[in-house]
Amino acid sequence: xxxxxxxxxxxxxxxxxxxxxxxxxxxxxxxxxxxxxxxxxxxxxxxxxxxxxxxxxxxxxxxxxxxxxxxxxxxxxxxxxxxxxxxxxxxxxxxxxxxxxxxxxxxxxxxxxxxxxxxxxxxxxxxxxxxxxxxxxxxxxxxxxxxxxxxx
Amino acid sequence: xxxxxxxxxxxxxxxxxxxxxxxxxxxxxxxxxxxxxxxxxxxxxxxxxxxxxxxxxxxxxxxxxxxxxxxxxxxxxxxxxxxxxxxxxxxxxxxxxxxxxxxxxxxxxxxxxxxxxxxxxxxxxxxxxxxxxxxxxxxxxx
Numbered sequence: 025x026x027x028x029x030x031x032x033x034x035x036x037x038x039x040x041x042x043x044x045x046x047x048x049x050x051x052x053x054x055x056x057x058x059x060x061x062x063x064x065x066x067x068x069x070x071x072x073x074x075x076x077x078x079x080x081x082x083x084x085x086x087x088x089x090x091x092x093x094x095x096x097x098x099x100x101x102x103x104x105x106x107x108x109x110x111x112x113x114x115x116x117x118x119x120x121x122x123x124x125x126x127x128x129x130x131x132x133x134x135x136x137x138x139x140x141x142x143x144x145x146x147x148x149x150x151x152x153x154x155x156x157x158x159x160x161x162x163x164x165x166x167x168x169x170x171x172x173x174x175x176x
Numbered sequence: 177x178x179x180x181x182x183x184x185x186x187x188x189x190x191x192x193x194x195x196x197x198x199x200x201x202x203x204x205x206x207x208x209x210x211x212x213x214x215x216x217x218x219x220x221x222x223x224x225x226x227x228x229x230x231x232x233x234x235x236x237x238x239x240x241x242x243x244x245x246x247x248x249x250x251x252x253x254x255x256x257x258x259x260x261x262x263x264x265x266x267x268x269x270x271x272x273x274x275x276x277x278x279x280x281x282x283x284x285x286x287x288x289x290x291x292x293x294x295x296x297x298x299x300x301x302x303x304x305x306x307x308x309x310x311x312x313x314x315x316x317x318x
Contacts, residue, residue, distance in 0.1 A: 131269070
C-alpha cells in the first residue's frame with residue numbers, strides 16, 4: 025500500500041513538473057516586444073542556375089530567443105520580393121540577444137514552385153553591423169538562390 | 177604545422193559562414209512612399225500586388241504587401257518637386273489571405289514639401305481600404 029502511494033505521489037510530481045516545464049515553453053509570440061533595438065535584413069532572391077531575379081517570393085523572418093534549448097518565435101514577419109527580386113524586412117522591439125531565421129519560399133507553389141531555403145543569423149547587438157546611434161543591426165546581402173521544382 | 181593550419185582555417189570557416197556584411201550600410205535616403213492596405217474592418221491584407229508607375233521618369237515597380245499589410249518603395253520625385261503616381265492594387269492570390277478583394281487603381285499627386293520628414297528620409301504615407309469582390313468582378317490577372 026505504501027509503495028503504491030509512493031508511486032502515485034511520484035507520478036503526480038512528475039506530471040506537475042512536466043506541466044510546469046511545458047508552460048515555460050508556451051509560445052509568447054503575441055506578447056508585445058518592449059525593447060528598443062531593431063533589425064533590418066535585406067537581400068535578393070534569384071533562380072538557381074539562371075540567376076534570374078524572382079518576384080513575389082515570400083521571405084519570412086522568425087526572431088527566436090538565443091541560448092534557449094527549444095526556442096519559440098517571439099516575432100514572425102513576412103515580406104515579398106519586388107520585381108527586382110529584392111526584399112527588406114525591418115523589425116523592432118528587441119532587447120535580448122536573438123537568432124533570426126530567414127526563409128524564402130514560393131508564395132503560391134501551385135503556379136511558381138521553388139524549393140524553400142533558410143538562413144540563420146545570430147544578432148548580438150554589437151560589432152560593425154550594429155549602428156549604436158540607431159540601435160539597429162543590419163544584415164545585408166541575405167541572398168537566396170532557389171531551385172525550381174515541379175509545380176504542385 | 178597542423179596546429180598552425182587549424183589556427184588559420186577555423187577563423188576562415190567562421191567568417192565564411194557569416195552572412196553578415198562586415199560594414200554598416202545605411203538605409204537609402206529616399207524619398208519613399210509607404211502604404212498600408214487593409215480591409216473595411218481594418219485588418220491588414222497580405223500579398224496584395226502593388227504596381228507603382230511614376231510615368232516617364234522610371235520603369236514600373238512591383239511590390240507586395242507584407243504580413244502586416246504594408247508596402248514600401250522608393251518615390252520618384254521630379255526636379256520640380258512633385259510626382260504623379262499611378263498605383264494599382266491587385267489581389268493576385270484569389271481567396272487566400274482574407275478573401276478576394278477588388279482591384280483599386282488611383283492617380284495620386286505627391287508634392288515633396290508635403291512629405292513627412294523621418295530623420296533623413298522623406299516619406300509619403302498612403303492608406304488603402306479594399307472591399308471584397310466577387311470572382312466575376314476581380315479575376316486575378318497574374
